[in-house]
Amino acid sequence: MSLPLEVPITLPNGKTYQQPTGLFINNEFVASSDKETISVTDPGTGDEICSVYVASTEDVDTAVKVAREAYETKWKPLSSKQRSTILSKISDLIVEHSDQVADLEAIESGKPKSTNAIYDVLHAADVFKYYSGLAISAGNGKTIDSEPTKFTYTIQEPFGVCAAIIAWNFPVSTLAWKLAPCLAAGNSIIVKTAENTPLSALYLCKLFKEAGVPAGVVNVTCGLGRICGSALASHHGVDKVSFTGSTGVGKTIQRLAAENLKACTLECGGKSxxxxxxxxxxxxxxxxxxxxxxxxxxxxxxxxxxxxxxxxxxxxxxxxxxxxxxxxxxxxxxxxxxxxxxxxxxxxxxxxxxxxxxxxxxxxxxxxxxxxxxxxxxxxxxxxxxxxxxxxxxxxxxxxxxxxxxxxxxxxxxxxxxxxxxxxxxxxxxxxxxxxxxxxxxxxxxxxxxxxxxxxxxxxxxxYRMPFGGYKMSGIGRELGEAGMAAFMQTKSVHINYGSKL
CATH class of the missing domain: 3.40.309.10 (Aldehyde Dehydrogenase; Chain A, domain 2)
Incomplete structure (x- = not known):
């Protein structure tokens, strides 16, 4: 029997929520193509919270196709001001629903709600608000002094379709660290949640839709890293991948991304x-x-x-x-x-x-x-x-x-x-x-x-205003701050000759 796309879950604090269980593709919760599921458990008791659908390679193909079409026809054509307004609305909705989101992050990750999870959620709201401001300047380049008969300048452009593979230790904030600058830069995205902690991300999908994110711009998949994560990292339809996790998995992501030389941001391990x-x-x-x-x-x-x-x-x-x-x-x-x-x-x-x-x-x-x-x-x-x-x-x-x-x-x-x-x-x-x-x-x-x-x-x-990233085996690139949005953009140089002749 197929798993319902939404199930009631009751938390130890007595609250009950209708929890989405499907993959979020094209602004709808859907069952995976092979109907495979994975159980999510409460680290405090070992009890099952619920099950969710996990993505197959076929589901990843579908999400990438949807994201490409949405990028070309819905998100890219919007003005930076329109994208900024949507990001700001997401921030407001996260604050409005912060108690619910903190409940879900606490139950799935093991964080104490009042001394830990709630701060992660409110930090995520701040990240979206910050990048709603930076979105206004997305695409701004520079003019370069050149010869009198030439005009040279740069343009900052989005990559197109991006993939984000997020960690289980901060499931809400790491999602925000990738999703907010990615959207602010003008990209569409497919997110792979961690196997242990998909619930808060799936709940947030409701808020993305309510905020006015066009269908297909944000897609969220759950699943095993060796299937869903690998499929995203190696997919020729994905132009950029941003990963947070262990150094060992980061190495694998970089090898898989070499399939089409896609850009990588890797936030890996530490021993500070x-x-x-x-x-x-x-x-x-x-x-x-x-x-x-x-x-x-x-x-x-x-x-x-x-x-x-x-x-x-x-x-x-x-x-x-x-x-x-x-x-x-x-x-x-x-x-x-x-x-x-x-x-x-x-x-x-x-x-x-x-x-x-x-x-x-x-x-x-x-x-x-x-x-x-x-x-x-x-x-x-x-x-x-x-x-x-x-x-x-x-x-x-x-x-x-x-x-x-x-x-x-x-x-x-x-x-x-x-x-x-x-x-x-x-x-x-x-x-x-x-x-x-x-x-x-x-x-x-x-x-x-x-x-x-x-x-x-x-x-x-x-x-969130300061760049975050490491040296050596701790990764490649930076998240947060202006560098965080720059990581989701590429530079185009333009040379216009309006007078010089051979």
Whole structure:
């Protein structure tokens, strides 16, 4: 029997929603061509929330064809002001429905609603509002001074049909990071949601339609990465792909995109260092160091997951850090009041994290706190206590590899040179953090560290107006800010000769 295209779901907080389950193609929810479905579960209990249809390669072909026609006949012909108005309306509708969207993101991803998911949703609304403003200037080029008998200038044009493959850790905001600038630039798009977290994106499709997005301009598919994601990345009808996820999958996306040399933006993994110098405000460093890794249960690509503390304050830091984490990071269900750390997104993910913790201990790290599931919570939930591993060194697997969970390593350093050496001793380069009250020291670190973003005396402070992206194995290109829209446009040079003769 076929799955209905909309089903009622009841959340632990007692609210009931009519949840779309179909693929969103041409402004309609439709069943997949082969009627295949996938189950979506609640990370807090392990219970099934509902099932949704997953796209086949045939469905991807249909979505690409629809997106191409919509781009040529509906979206491209609109003025930049008209596109701006629609993006602004999307922002307003997200704010209006923020409680519902936050409920769905919380139940599917494991985020505590009141201390986590709601902020992700409101951030997404801000992103759409920001790009509604930038949409007005889409296409603006430059005139270039040339010979008196020639007129030379540039035009910024959309790619055409784009694909966005989004991550499960921030399903609403990563969708906004790609969708808003893509539409502002004048493209149409096919989105592939993460397998674990399709519900919030499908709900948002209702808002896109209500905001006046023409049919076919935004299409949302759910499905397995090896089928739907691969089909989009390699499809000759797709002109640009934007991906957020692991570095390993990012490599695969880039290889598949080479089929037609499509442009790629790849926001991949991270293992961001946090350096704490002895001249900092230590109490503030302790608080930020905890927030930087344990917010969103450590499932953050920019997590400050490896901490380096100057040797003469190392012991004091660890005492304060352990106390602060144990007193302030309460674990529980997504809708429990006061909870700051929810369950990991899946049992598979929790299992990987536990293997890393065991690896660290076997290699000589000291377990300061955590390392196990908390007591008193559902055994079928994917819970894991915030974990601190101390006395770590650069050769350890837990120091070099992205864990993507609530696990932080703490190491000593002596000199400024050593702190920079340790910070750069990693294949990733997404973000870097430092705590110091010495401006000269901070500037030396900023110019020496190999990272796309540097934060001084703060952690995890993403601003939608600032470019976001990394160095080395952390990816290619930038999202957010003006760079985020530029990534969805290409430059055309125009040379007009109105006087010179051969």
């Amino acid at each position: 260092p946090l350096v704490i110098y002895d001249d900092c405000d230590l109490d503030q460093a302790v608080k930020y160091a905890a927030f930087g890794i344990f917010f969103n249960k450590g499932e953050i690509c920019t997590a400050s997951s490896r901490i380096y503390v100057q040797d003469n304050i190392y012991d004091e830091f660890l005492v304060k850090y352990k106390q602060h984490v144990e007193e302030n990071y309460k674990q529980g269900g997504q809708f429990t009041e006061g909870v700051t750390v929810g369950p990991q997104v899946s049992e598979i993910q929790r299992g990987k994290i536990l293997e890393y913790i065991q690896s660290g201990i076997e290699e000589g790290a000291r377990l300061v706190t955590g390392g196990k599931a908390p007591e008193g919570l559902p055994a079928a939930g994917h819970y894991l206590l915030p974990t601190i591993l101390a006395d770590c060194n650069q050769k350890m697997k837990v120091v070099q590899e992205e864990i993507f969970g609530p696990v932080v390593t703490v190491s000593k350093f002596s000199t400024d040179e050593e702190s920079i050496e340790f910070a750069n001793d990693c294949v990733f380069g997404l973000a870097a953090y430092l705590f110091t009250n010495n401006i000269e020291r901070s500037q030396k670190f900023i110019t020496s560290v190999q990272a796309g973003q540097v934060f001084v005396n703060a952690t995890f402070a993403t601003d």
